[in-house]
Amino acid sequence: MGYTVNFTAVWGSFDKLMAGLALGLGLAIAAVLMGSVIGLAVGFASVSPIRWVRTTASLYVTVFRNLPILVIVLVAYFALPDLGISLDKYTSFILSLGIYAGAYLAEVFRAGLLSIPKGVVEAGRAIGLTRLQTNFYVIAPIMLRNALPALGSTMISLFKDTSIAAVIAIPELTFQARKINTETFRVVESWSVAAGLYVATCFLLAAGLRRLERQFPKF
């Protein structure tokens, strides 16, 4: 007992916490970009008329949605070198989070694709667009708009998952908070400030995404 709250040590390293936060955001953005590419491909594959393409897509989604992100990160960083693939920690983390994100985003995009009324696609074909053109000019814009809310919440949850980068010593927010904790024993202060920064960032991200949703009218 007798714990006195003293934020001096935490404020002294506040710049490091903020740098960690920025790094986490960067990792999340990189992973979302990579995940979107995978997610779009897998999402389109999951509504493909060809059976084996659909099966492969659903296998990808099932496997990577049900694996803990920590296991994926550890495999990419510690086990892939056994196969001769040595990646530095940033690349391997972005790769892991991107593959993980791809599975979630594939479901998001699939739901977006299924929400498109048939008539719109038929109209595209009727005015002479090819299949590819219909996908690109008709389906993709509507799907992206419909998927925007789910895309946003996936983005926020991926940002929270960047905390796991601390496990492979990437100096993001959780890593820095743990460092302050073990170096100064300001336990309550370091964890409350770290948690506060995460909550505030998620709140701001959510507010920004709501604004973005209002900018584009729903189809």
Added chain:
Amino acid sequence: MEPSSFLNELWMARSALGAGLICTIGVSAAAISGGTLLGLLLGVSLAEGPMPLRFVCRAYVDLLRGTPVLVLVLAAFYVPSTFGLNLDALSAGILALTLFCGAHVGEIVRGALQSIPPGQTEAGRSIGLTYPQILAYVLLPQAFRAILPTWINTGAELVKASSLLSIIGVGDVLLKVQEIIGRNFLSLDFYMLAGACYLAINFAIEQFGKAAERRLAPQ
């Protein structure tokens, strides 16, 4: 890395792996049960409670949903001891997962309760039911069906999140696998095995969810 050595190592490690699996399943089951109880209380308070209670619950839910699980786990591990409450890693981990699960389930329950038309409550009141009776016989049974798919999903997410407890030294399946890898360096094989364990647990949860949904489907 020939297969015989993997099987050999697997056989040698069978009891450690079994203990790890039991730990993962036990921790997840404890956190899901505790979190569901907490979430029911939170959800009912959020949807029906008086203003101050609603405000407190909203703050709790938003704070916990905005913080990464890893931060919660580390905070639950380090913070209580500064207040003279010495939790071992296992209790700290279960505490963190329960609080986290409670916040998520609370939000799900709130959503389900608010989607029930107000006429239901009014009908209950007009036939002379007291408020707890309305909750138990009218609202919660209807909410339950809406909650089920998301609740199952939260359960699977929680099993995945339980892998984070290996970081604070809880002997779950991931920590056991890491110890085994430390001895025999078969990192790829044993990480894949850990992944397969999580896939199997989540597959079982999913099947349970499907069976429950079929049973509860309106005739």
